[in-house]
Amino acid sequence: MLAGIAVAALVVDIITKVVVVAHLRPGDPVRLLGGAVYLSLTRNQGAAFNIGGTGYTAILAAVAAVVIIVIVRFARRLRSWQWAVALGLVVGGAGGNLTDRLFRAPGPLRGGVVDFISVFSPDGHPWPIFNVADSCLVVGVIIAVLLELTGRRMDGTRAGRGADDAKAVDDATTADDLRADGEPTDGASTGTTRAEDRQAASERTEIEPAGTEPAGRTDRSS
Numbered sequence: 001m002l003a004g005i006a007v008a009a010l011v012v013d014i015i016t017k018v019v020v021v022a023h024l025r026p027g028d029p030v031r032l033l034g035g036a037v038y039l040s041l042t043r044n045q046g047a048a049f050n051i052g053g054t055g056y057t058a059i060l061a062a063v064a065a066v067v068i069i070v071i072v073r074f075a076r077r078l079r080s081w082q083w084a085v086a087l088g089l090v091v092g093g094a095g096g097n098l099t100d101r102l103f104r105a106p107g108p109l110r111g112g113v114v115d116f117i118s119v120f121s122p123d124g125h126p127w128p129i130f131n132v133a134d135s136c137l138v139v140g141v142i143i144a145v146l147l148e149l150t151g152r153r154m155d156g157t158r159a160g161r162g163a164d165d166a167k168a169v170d171d172a173t174t175a176d177d178l179r180a181d182g183e184p185t186d187g188a189s190t191g192t193t194r195a196e197d198r199q200a201a202s203e204r205t206e207i208e209p210a211g212t213e214p215a216g217r218t219d220r221s222s
Helices: 002-023 057-077 081-103 132-149 162-181 186-207
Strands: 030-032 037-044 113-119
Touching: 002 037, 002 057, 002 081, 002 113, 002 132, 057 081, 081 113, 081 132, 113 132
Parallel strands: none
Antiparallel strands: 030 037, 037 113
């Protein structure tokens, strides 16, 4: 699931950037939704949401590459679909901006990221201009933070339940080992003890001479 979400986010980001670059010109924004959103083409050599100055393109590209590699290495341990969604969005977003830094002008590790979504104004005020990759990054990080706060772990368990689950597994394993060794569990032990008591009582009855009063009975004639 992580790979599918990452690829989907990356593809959507690339397609939207190709369309924007082909149809928009810098300084000529398109007004949408009554001015709530503007499509305003810019080139960003800083961090996400046009944060930071120029000159850090290579460093930011390296950071994005490291983030992607680390998440991919942890992907095999994932057992939670929620974490797969969160990390998939982060990988897709980081990959989208990394693609721009590697392949767009003026050259590898110097390329400017294509930003084009501006909220409430065409010039990035009050919110910086961003793109689909930035949105995926932010949403993925928010989901990851919420998962951590609610105790949902990457292995699919929840905080506070791990010890109980481990104890239950240990108890089940111990019971299986006892059965394999021929040793009775608690219920089987109780049943066996009762059967042995009944057998012993039956044997005592058989060996007592006829006419002999059972042990413990008081002679009423005396």
